[in-house]
Amino acid sequence: MIDHVQRQPAELLYQQELDFLRNEDTHTVPEGWGLSPRMVRAFILGETVAGKPIKRKIWGNDDIVEKSIVTLIGQRGLLLVGEPGTAKSLLSELLAAAISGNSKLTVQGSAGIVEENIRYSWNYALLLKNGPELPSLIPGPLLEAMRKGAIMRFEELTRCPTEVQDNLIPVLSDKILHIPEIKDETQSYLLSKPGFNIIGTANLKDRGVNELSSALKRRFNFVTMKPLQSLDDQKALIQMEVNAQLAEKGIRLSLEDNVAELLVTAFKELRAGNVEGQAIDRPSTILSVAEAVGVAYSASVHAHYFGEQTVRPQDIASHMIGTVIKDNEEDVKRFKDYLKIIARKRKDKIWQDFSSHG
């Protein structure tokens, strides 16, 4: 494990768990995979293996995780679709870490991405000196993943231009990457090793940015990540995540039960546009569990350094503006209206404190 870094990739963070699972794995392991599909599921969804409890890392999408694992065994790529904050990227990272032991072969999709960022580029000094040959080539994540038989992650695939996306078609159908610049026919292509596959993610809110071509669609299985439905699960997840992040930073504070409940209730009501039967204007911003974790973490850090060493409801309200409700004036107004309705409808202290911010 590498110490003193801001964030460790999953294969390093959970190295011990992965090693343990590898040792205990008695099931058939697909060629090129580090773990059997059942152990991959145990790693992601949590299970007691050989008497040792494995921590659950993805909540509320068990069938989705199973479908994702099974897709990756086959010939098709996996496209995780979902609203922001539904843990698409986390799932793709965990899958890559469990299957290939490497989640770092990643491309972050954007409007400015070009083919070289994905496939390979050239060391121009060597290129000028020796011409196009394999030593002059700088491998991109795709080439590296094919060469090693690993999973390549392609984040926000639909944000890339269509012509860049279409580079993946021959790779997914024939498992071949052509390097036409090299004249030597024996070296002008790369065949992928077993275990290679692609996990893409696409954001529902960004739909239509760059529609996938039909040819590429056919080569992916689409799996839609659902937002966590149960309020209890949301609360547990937020508390677990926030407390873990606080502990990592050495902050001796934890998010209390009632404050976490208030946070998930407020998020639920704002998302639904309804407070106890009264319709309210929904903010245009994304209100996912990930955003709720962000709010609770900011409020906790603030309380630790500048506050009363305890996260109060009014801190949550104050950090919702800025963390979730950002630069949209209308959203700020909507949130303040929500606080006014809460102040009128709920007389218990915690909600009164929460609404006092407005």
Added chain:
Amino acid sequence: MKLSEHPQIIWAPIRHHSPQCSWQLQQLLVREKPDIVLIEGPSEANSMREYLTAKATQPPVALYIYAVDNRQVLSTEDSGRYRAYVPFAVMSPEWNALQLAKKLKIPTEFIDLPYVQQLQHSEHRNEQQHGEHLLYSESNIRKSDPVQWLVNESCCRNFDEWWDRTFETGVCYSQPASFFQNTFRFGELLREAQSNIDRETVARESYMAERIAGHVAAGKRCLVVCGAFHCRGIVQYLENPEQRLVADGPDITCGVHLIPYSLARLNSASGYAAGMTDCRYYQALWSALQQSGEKPPTAESHHIALTAELLDELKNNAYAVSMPDIIESNIMCERLAELRGIRAGRMELRDALESTVIKTVVDDTGNFERLLDTLLAGNCVGRLPRNLPVAPIVDDFRKWCDTYKLPLRPVIVQEKALDIYRKPRQRELSRLFHQLQFLDIPYALFAAGPRFAVNEDLHRVREIWQVKWEIETEAALIECSHLGDTLQDAALHRLLATLSSPQVSGPQKASLLIQALCMGLHPVYEQIVFAVRDWVQTETGILHLCKGLNHLVVAYYARRALAAQQLPALESILKQCFDRLCVRLPWLVLLQTDEIAVVCESLASIHALVTVETNWCDRTSFYAALTDLLETKPAPKLAGVCAGALLQAQYHTEIETGAVFAEQFGQASLAPEIPGDFLQGFLMIERGLFVHEPSLQILVTHFITQLDEQEFLQVLPSLRLAFTYFNPAEKQKLAKNLVGENESAQLLVASHWRQHDLQYAQALRETLNEQLKSWGLADE
């Protein structure tokens, strides 16, 4: 307790409609060859076994059982008409037990408590008066604590998935004994969690125990096919006969019939708790099981067949599915099953299809799930033999059809035009069709004609019906057996049940009264009138009274077609409604636009009523109410109706009417639509007089010319709307009166624009728009 404790009894604890239970039951039956097969099914249905096992019978079919408690033995509150269904699909264990036993020449018997006695003990009797109540419901099982616990512990999404994994497809049972031992344990688990067994269950289990005990005492080896939940109860009453609940059945009329059923109706997604989800899937599974002989089949075979069938259906529903997608879904289905440590089943197939078929980054899972629900529900409809006993209501229907020479076999659609005003025989036929339509019998479809009950198309004198006999016609008639033995009886009882429903509003009751006349329910008219009169006497909402009156007036005007001349009760209700309206009219508060239209229509109807010979309408009180209403400054259209009616009835002079005009036109600067709305109301009453009476035309002209140009342009659209009341001939006459014959001809000709002029005007508008755009004054 063990299944082997009673050696003379071979137990087959089942889940209704489960193909795996059917398959295991077949193996058990062939191996054990019992002396008799005893099946959980209402004893009244024993007479139907012959037809259920007939060659011509093709499931899905259902036993339709009904009871009519005319003397209110069971309850004084209920309607006393109950019904229930016991469906059989091709994969139902009970159905297969009957079929195989017949093949093996083993006698069978339905041993459950008769339906009327089940009703006697039921706590949910009132639920069986409406809707489609299935006799063997799973709703309690699904909600029970042990099932919830099992579902949660096994990480399944619902009970059906848990059942599939544990019994249906997930595990391979090579021996029926081990399978039924497990279903028996499941039943025990459910039983243990229930602290109180309801009286109906006790009575049923006691009865079943008694029937089994009789056969056991006769030395027979019995195979008992019943719900897993009941085994323990039956055994308890077998061992302790003194605990049995014995009671004589109530003296109630009941009947049982066989009807064709459909997979779509059986599907639990339709809301029937004892049904199966995705019936088509289980039907395919059953076919695979049957073809497999004694060895359990692999899941792949029927998944491949089913997904191949789905390919075209998905394409027809705008999913661009290709054969590779279907292949991938089958592969993925098997891999998912392997990952879950089970054999592939329904949910694995659904999951796989969802991942491989959906190809959008929009969240389409909800739509796709709904489509799969529909496609996997199936659309298969059952068939029955021709020699079935005929239900009395079907007999009545056939007699009517013979009388009127109507089709009783599948033929092309026949169109019938019925002159209901002049020909009594055709009016009779119309009544028959209305009865069938009211009972939702698929036979006669109303295509055109006066719709008296909804107050539409009253100017028509003929009714056009499209008549077509279908298999479902008689099945639907049988399902009305609980309502009566004749069509008229059934229509009357449905009408009375609808009238007594709290969801039916007063105006709807008035509409139902008209519908009763359309159906020819005159001999029993008093019962219906009673319900409507009761409403009229208690109704305080003026809007409801107006709506009700609008319906009742139809019966008065169309009394010949509806044969309502000799119905004094109708006049009496109309009078009551009229009196109550007159009292409440001056209390009209603020109304919405659509409500104003209803009130105006009512006022126009009453005005028309009082101007003809209706001695039961008191003219004085009506016009006094209108005068009072006008003084409350009502909505302009309402004021127009009041002014028109008062002028026509000579309660207002032209001077007084002129004052009302002045007041309404004077508000044009505040709200330009007021003069037009007022005129609309006025013309509802005075249209005829206005065309022929120059003084009225002068009055309107006077007020229009008082408007300045700006006001006139603002008022014009609403005035135009008001003048649409006139037909072309009336417009011609008006024009002649106003501008003389020559100019009027020019005026009316000028309104017919030539195509060339219209195109030129369009071109001019486009040019102007271009110019305005450059100045930023027009929309892009």
